[in-house]
Amino acid sequence: xxxxxxxxxxxxxxxxxxxxxxxxxxxxxxxxxxxxxxxxxxxxxxxxxxxxxxxxxxxxxxxxxxxxxxxxxxxxxxxxxxxxxxxxxxxxxxxxxxxxxxxxxxxxxxxxxxxxxxxxxxxx
Amino acid sequence: xxxxxxxxxxxxxxxxxxxxxxxxxxxxxxxxxxxxxxxxxxxxxxxxxxxxxxxxxxxxxxxxxxxxxxxxxxxxxxxxxxxxxxxxxxxxxxxxxxxxxxxxxxxxxxxxxxxxxxxxxxxx
DNA sequence: ATAGATGTACTACAAATGTAGAAGGAGACT
DNA sequence: AGTCTCCTTCTACATTTGTAGTACATCTAT
Numbered sequence: 001x002x003x004x005x006x007x008x009x010x011x012x013x014x015x016x017x018x019x020x021x022x023x024x025x026x027x028x029x030x031x032x033x034x035x036x037x038x039x040x041x042x043x044x045x046x047x048x049x050x051x052x053x054x055x056x057x058x059x060x061x062x063x064x065x066x067x068x069x070x071x072x073x074x075x076x077x078x079x080x081x082x083x084x085x086x087x088x089x090x091x092x093x094x095x096x097x098x099x100x101x102x103x104x105x106x107x108x109x110x111x112x113x114x115x116x117x118x119x120x121x122x123x124x
Numbered sequence: 125x126x127x128x129x130x131x132x133x134x135x136x137x138x139x140x141x142x143x144x145x146x147x148x149x150x151x152x153x154x155x156x157x158x159x160x161x162x163x164x165x166x167x168x169x170x171x172x173x174x175x176x177x178x179x180x181x182x183x184x185x186x187x188x189x190x191x192x193x194x195x196x197x198x199x200x201x202x203x204x205x206x207x208x209x210x211x212x213x214x215x216x217x218x219x220x221x222x223x224x225x226x227x228x229x230x231x232x233x234x235x236x237x238x239x240x241x242x243x244x245x246x247x248x
Numbered sequence: 249a250t251a252g253a254t255g256t257a258c259t260a261c262a263a264a265t266g267t268a269g270a271a272g273g274a275g276a277c278t
Numbered sequence: 279a280g281t282c283t284c285c286t287t288c289t290a291c292a293t294t295t296g297t298a299g300t301a302c303a304t305c306t307a308t
Contacts, residue, residue, distance in 0.1 A: 028255075046255090050257090089134070090202075104204035114219045114223075119223055164267075165267065
């Protein structure tokens with residue numbers, strides 16, 4: 001971890017989320033299906049995948065006419081990197097500001113308790 | 125809280141951070157000084173302040189030739205809103221994914237402990 | 249081989265973002 | 279009053295992001 005990954009724009013992140021949820025090898029149709037609610041034009045999706053490839057987040061494997069899309073960045077690494085970014089950039093690196101923000105974020109008491117519990121476990 | 129605040133682009137957020145750290149009334153020069161390391165052209169800073177005003181994050185008070193800048197969104201509200209966004213958008217709303225991300229984020233053991241402690245306190 | 253279906257590559261374009269020069273108004277100094 | 283400063287408003291422009299149409303290659307079923 002600690003990969004210093006750039007933040008992806010919203011649309012591209014949505015595509016990555018879809019890729020992360022799918023089983024490889026991933027074809028365009030599968031991504032499309034996963035993002036069905038978005039109702040993106042096929043070409044739009046292809047554009048986003050190409051941009052993700054340009055940014056090094058995805059490898060496009062040509063298989064004749066078809067293409068396969070392979071995530072090169074793991075969801076875990078991305079989330080970790082962005083968490084760091086968030087604490088630094090939004091909370092100015094202040095853990096107390098971060099904690100307050102979480103408490104006021106609208107997360108339920110249960111969710112906050114769960115978070116605390118998980119942090120405790122991982123601390124072991 | 126719960127104000128559903130849009131995410132600000134990096135440059136604008138930096139300016140907001142400066143505003144939040146300054147005492148009102150805030151003049152351009154003060155912001156400039158606070159952001160000295162950025163070495164922004166004066167006009168660039170003014171553009172960013174204007175955009176923040178357009179987005180409702182700042183009120184520009186004319187005082188003759190000078191202008192004063194008043195943050196209309198509190199740092200706390202912004203941080204809370206963005207925390208929510210982060211958990212939803214990046215972690216897909218999964219608290220466990222969020223917890224893992226934090227553990228792998230590069231935050232030190234001490235910082236994670238502090239976070240846990242603060243969440244506990246606030247839970248009371 | 250031919251026509252329709254499919255899939256990708258190119259091109260396009262508006263809006264948002266990052267950054268800044270040019271121009272013009274209002275005080276300050278002489 | 280004339281000029282120098284300082285400040286802000288306008289305008290500008292490259293890049294990024296969101297979204298999609300058009301053109302062309304390939305497959306598939308006649």
